Amino acid sequence: MEQGNRKPSTALIVGVTGMVGVALTDALKMPNTLGGPWKVFGVSRRPLPTWFPSPLLDKHIILDTLNQDNTKEILSPLASQITHLFWVALQANESEERNISSNSTMLSNVLSALTSSPNSKLSHVTLQTGTKQYAGPITDSVLSSHIIPQEPPFKEDYPRLPFPNFYHNLEDIIFSYSKLFTYSIHRPSIIIGASSRSYYNILLTLSVYALICKHENYPFRYFGNKYTWSHFCEVSDARVVAEQQIWASITKSAKNQAFNCTNGDMFTWKMMWKVLCDVFSIEFVTFDEKDKFDCVDFMKDKGEVWDRIVEENGLYKTKMEEISCFGLLDTVLKLNIQNSGSNTKCKSRRAEGKMGRGKIEIKRIENNTNRQVTFCKRRNGLLKKAYELSVLCDAEITLIVFSSRGRVYEYANNNIKSTIERYKKATSSTPNTWSPQEINAQYHQHSNCEDDVVDDFGNQYNPCVSNGASSRKTAI
Numbered sequence: 001m002e003q004g005n006r007k008p009s010t011a012l013i014v015g016v017t018g019m020v021g022v023a024l025t026d027a028l029k030m031p032n033t034l035g036g037p038w039k040v041f042g043v044s045r046r047p048l049p050t051w052f053p054s055p056l057l058d059k060h061i062i063l064d065t066l067n068q069d070n071t072k073e074i075l076s077p078l079a080s081q082i083t084h085l086f087w088v089a090l091q092a093n094e095s096e097e098r099n100i101s102s103n104s105t106m107l108s109n110v111l112s113a114l115t116s117s118p119n120s121k122l123s124h125v126t127l128q129t130g131t132k133q134y135a136g137p138i139t140d141s142v143l144s145s146h147i148i149p150q151e152p153p154f155k156e157d158y159p160r161l162p163f164p165n166f167y168h169n170l171e172d173i174i175f176s177y178s179k180l181f182t183y184s185i186h187r188p189s190i191i192i193g194a195s196s197r198s199y200y201n202i203l204l205t206l207s208v209y210a211l212i213c214k215h216e217n218y219p220f221r222y223f224g225n226k227y228t229w230s231h232f233c234e235v236s237d238a239r240v241v242a243e244q245q246i247w248a249s250i251t252k253s254a255k256n257q258a259f260n261c262t263n264g265d266m267f268t269w270k271m272m273w274k275v276l277c278d279v280f281s282i283e284f285v286t287f288d289e290k291d292k293f294d295c296v297d298f299m300k301d302k303g304e305v306w307d308r309i310v311e312e313n314g315l316y317k318t319k320m321e322e323i324s325c326f327g328l329l330d331t332v333l334k335l336n337i338q339n340s341g342s343n344t345k346c347k348s349r350r351a352e353g354k355m356g357r358g359k360i361e362i363k364r365i366e367n368n369t370n371r372q373v374t375f376c377k378r379r380n381g382l383l384k385k386a387y388e389l390s391v392l393c394d395a396e397i398t399l400i401v402f403s404s405r406g407r408v409y410e411y412a413n414n415n416i417k418s419t420i421e422r423y424k425k426a427t428s429s430t431p432n433t434w435s436p437q438e439i440n441a442q443y444h445q446h447s448n449c450e451d452d453v454v455d456d457f458g459n460q461y462n463p464c465v466s467n468g469a470s471s472r473k474t475a476i
């Protein structure tokens with residue numbers, strides 16, 4: 001594997017509470033992450049939400065990067081530490097001209113603050129843009145009707161479309177600094193990630209729509225067109241995007257390159273609609289072209305219904321307008337283009353070196369912080385997997401995890417006690433089938449776990465667990 005930078009690295013994530021910002025924070029702090037160990041600083045305008053894994057951040061900086069003076073005052077003193085800038089911020093506006101103006105100002109202010117000191121350590125800038133590079137400014141109500149998109153599958157070296165696009169301006173700003181640092185440009189498709197602080201979180205928006213339909217007994221109608229209903233589309237998991245960005249930031253052959261970044265598996269929206277129906281236990285309604293349904297208009301007055309759903313289910317407090325983007329979703333579901341990018345360039349560069357994260361050796365983690373972080377992440381993973389298994393396969397599951405400090409974390413899709421009774425009954429006549437080695441392995445893991453993790457990072461972070469199933473943390 002080519003790794004250009006072996007010195008201790010400090011990442012500054014601008015847009016840390018967005019979908020990829022959260023995934024980057026997680027990924028950079030994994031014990032075996034490429035280029036690590038990383039110090040991670042994060043910027044956003046608002047304070048961190050309670051679901052954010054705040055123990056992972058070495059510093060959170062509250063800053064509006066549109067403000068040049070504040071940006072200089074706050075970031076210049078850190079220029080001698082920050083080696084890598086991850087640009088995953090966004091200010092979304094109605095017109096592309098305003099997108100260009102605000103996003104360019106933000107990036108210019110940050111780069112100027114990080115490079116003006118003679119002690120600046122900035123060596124690489126990661127710029128996240130997207131497949132609008134190939135589809136054009138689809139959110140601009142005037143320009144969007146004139147766009148002729150590129151030929152799919154989109155390739156990184158296609159010439160720019162002749163339309164204003166703030167991605168071009170951000171690229172040009174980065175290019176103008178090419179003597180000072182290397183860069184990589186990342187072009188995801190629709191991003192799927194866990195954040196209530198994103199302008200455009202399409203899966204969250206669909207989930208809000210599904211839950212409102214379920215709550216109010218409305219049919220869950222598809223509001224796109226026939227093309228998207230039956231043609232292939234693809235998405236980019238925020239974790240996949242974060243991993244590619246980290247790889248490119250420390251890999252020689254990825255320097256000064258642009259990369260598409262999608263999960264690699266295709267789906268039609270018809271398939272996705274069925275999945276959503278299964279997940280939210282709602283009836284599947286097939287698409288009817290004659291049914292002219294305006295979802296943006298339909299959702300306009302549903303804020304109060306969302307408030308009730310939040311209240312009744314004890315969900316993380318959000319306002320529907322802040323977490324949903326029905327306008328963009330409506331546009332995306334009505335596109336007449338095959339939304340598909342080629343991942344070949346990234347795949348072949350990665351194949352040249354050793355791909356991905358190294359394998360972790362299964363032994364006790366000595367570093368206290370890393371051990372706490374790993375406990376947190378793997379526990380959440382375990383709870384999520386248990387939930388998924390129960391939904392996907394109708395399995396009855398009770399999962400109980402004790403931290404080394406005796407804190408208990410549990411998940412059950414049924415009543416815990418009745419599942420335990422069922423277990424007792426099922427095993428009373430059957431001898432325990434675990435081998436002594438398996439039991440030892442279990443014992444070893446439990447007795448070696450240590451310390452607990454900061455409270456806020458727990459179950460709130462997994463927005464998936466709900467649906468009447470219990471998932472909670474109890475201090476004992």
Ligand SMILES: NC(=O)c1ccc[n+]([C@@H]2O[C@H](COP(=O)([O-])OP(=O)(O)OC[C@H]3O[C@@H](n4cnc5c(N)ncnc54)[C@H](OP(=O)(O)O)[C@@H]3O)[C@@H](O)[C@H]2O)c1
Nearest residue numbers: 015016017018019044045046065089090130191198199200
């Ligand atoms: N969302 C998608 O599906 C998608 C798909 C493909 C490409 N992209 C592209 O990816 C890039 C990042 O978008 P995203 O959707 O990943 O971001 P996002 O989830 O909307 O996150 C935006 C982040 O930027 C912060 N932020 C916004 N304005 C700021 C400012 N003035 N100063 C400091 N922080 C600020 C926000 O926090 P605060 O609000 O608290 O400041 C938040 O942390 C954009 O170029 C976007 O077009 C997005």
